[in-house]
């Protein structure tokens with residue numbers, strides 16, 4: 001499997017972890033637990049009942065027990081920087097507060113030099129650049145290959161996690177080459193992995209309403225499949241709380257796990273709720289804290305073959321993230337440094353580039369902060385030294401993870 005850590009035999013550890021955390025009294029959660037023990041996988045109908053009828057605390061308990069079975073108390077994060085390349089976009093997804101038309105006063109498109117200037121102040125303390133943006137009407141694959149190779153030339157230590165599936169599709173259309181050729185050119189330029197954004201809900205009826213014109217569900221999956229077959233890992237996401245039903249959420253999770261059965265290329269799944277500010281989707285449901293935590297736990301419960309579940313701080317905030325780390329998430333958004341997409345939609349989360357503060361959040365949630373590489377193949381424990389030793393945070397190599 002690409003980029004995996006933890007206990008491969010986690011199912012055999014699950015009963016003990018559940019007992020350590022308490023006991024399951026909800027019959028639906030008990031059924032989910034029994035299905036994992038006997039089949040290794042929770043059925044679609046049980047998953048749907050977890051959304052609709054199960055007790056939240058028990059759902060969280062099972063999500064957290066699975067997380068602990070897989071990783072004990074380790075919580076992963078990376079030291080990264082978000083750089084959005086452009087907010088100009090030829091589409092106008094109804095949930096999106098980020099995109100601008102080319103003539104908007106605050107429309108921007110970074111040149112390669114401006115892109116490198118954004119990275120420079122952070123370059124010595126980050127491991128990854130996470131870059132996504134709008135679908136620029138003129139930029140083709142050559143532009144992005146140049147952007148990525150220029151960044152790699154200047155900062156060879158950085159991983160480049162760039163371009164969502166719809167951006168890859170757009171580059172394929174504008175450059176008149178196949179998806180596979182686009183990805184191959186970008187990999188040659190230094191692309192490390194794809195972020196998971198743009199999955200929204202993998203149901204074409206929902207997509208027609210919330211992001212008409214974007215790639216179809218099947219195209220999203222095909223682009224990730226192609227990336228996996230070309231040897232690079234990807235993440236996947238789920239944007240919930242717009243107009244979808246519980247059944248559509250569960251089908252989304254099932255599509256991800258079916259593709260993962262085939263390719264083993266997904267590293268991390270990132271479920272996050274719709275943020276309604278300044279968007280054009282008045283009919284959207286607004287997710288409560290309950291629903292956000294429930295969805296993160298159910299993601300952990302359903303996605304038995306996806307290694308990591310992320311609490312996306314930039315969207316759900318630090319407070320809910322620290323609860324999510326006790327509900328199934330084992331990974332938390334990194335240092336970030338700068339973020340526009342969620343903040344345009346109303347996120348108040350600090351983008352302060354502070355490793356110690358992030359590590360404190362993880363410790364307060366009962367976790368051990370593990371700084372990881374983009375592809376989960378290099379780890380350091382970020383620990384606070386005792387007061388007698390200066391009370392400073394230090395990163396220590398992890399000789400032998402778990």
Ligand code: SF4
Pocket residue numbers: 089090091092093096097098099133134135166211214
């Ligand atoms: S979500 Fe992406 S593709 Fe859709 S309008 Fe916003 S920037 Fe464009």
